[in-house]
Amino acid sequence: MRRRMFTVVDATNVTAAARKPLLAAAKRHDMLPIAVLLTTPGSICIERQGPRPANRTVPEEVVAQQHQDMFASRRTLRSEGFPETVYSDSLHRLLPYLERLRERRQADLGLDGSTGLGDLNLVSRVFGEEILPLWKWKPGSNVAGGDRVAEIRLGQQYLTPALRTDVDGEGDLGFDVMVPCPHDDARSGRAWVPAYSVTCLYRALDGGLDDDEDIVCTVHGPNTDEDQEDDPEGRADLEAQYADAVRE
Structure with missing residues (x-):
């Protein structure tokens, strides 16, 4: 007081x-x-x-x-x-309760201007603490259009997740994981699909998300049943951009 x-x-x-x-x-x-x-x-x-x-x-x-x-x-x-x-x-009990949760989450993530609990805090909350020893951020990677990219590797197997900072157009955070493009028969292209839990990571690695309806390819766009418009020049340009990003 x-x-x-x-x-x-x-x-x-x-x-x-x-x-x-x-x-x-x-x-x-x-x-x-x-x-x-x-x-x-x-x-x-x-x-x-x-x-x-x-x-x-x-x-x-x-x-x-x-x-x-x-x-x-x-x-x-x-x-x-x-x-x-x-x-x-x-x-009004629910509104102030949710407000406190929102403020705490903002602080945990460092979005209130503080240092937060570190850049693995959200990773731990979404995928569990057990994933942290395998999670490595890849500074400078441009494969996710400027969003932060990480690698989860154990032996020869690995996944490439990306931290999305505006998944709903209102600034909310979430993760995508890279999967093969469903429109590319050779499966050489790369696409992204939302990852909400460690189960999603498992399904991404064993192929369970290869035809997921929420996939968005960096070259061909969303995973729909509609015929993909054939634009060789535009596609070649996007594929070249992707190749450059991978080399980085």
């Missing part, structure tokens, strides 16, 4: 005497005091004490009296100095 930050006093404070020093502190720090009245029935308050250990259980008559005192306070809160009173069942 001294730093003028949003402050929650988590206590019963069911009497005017208990609330008086809190009001004084709010006034001293030029903060707006807001009283929150819980709408939970007294019987449920008593019932919820069941799982508590004996040394944390409040006698039922005390709970009942606190509940009664709280509702009796409704008539005096404004005169005490609370300009606003809200009831717990009217509070």
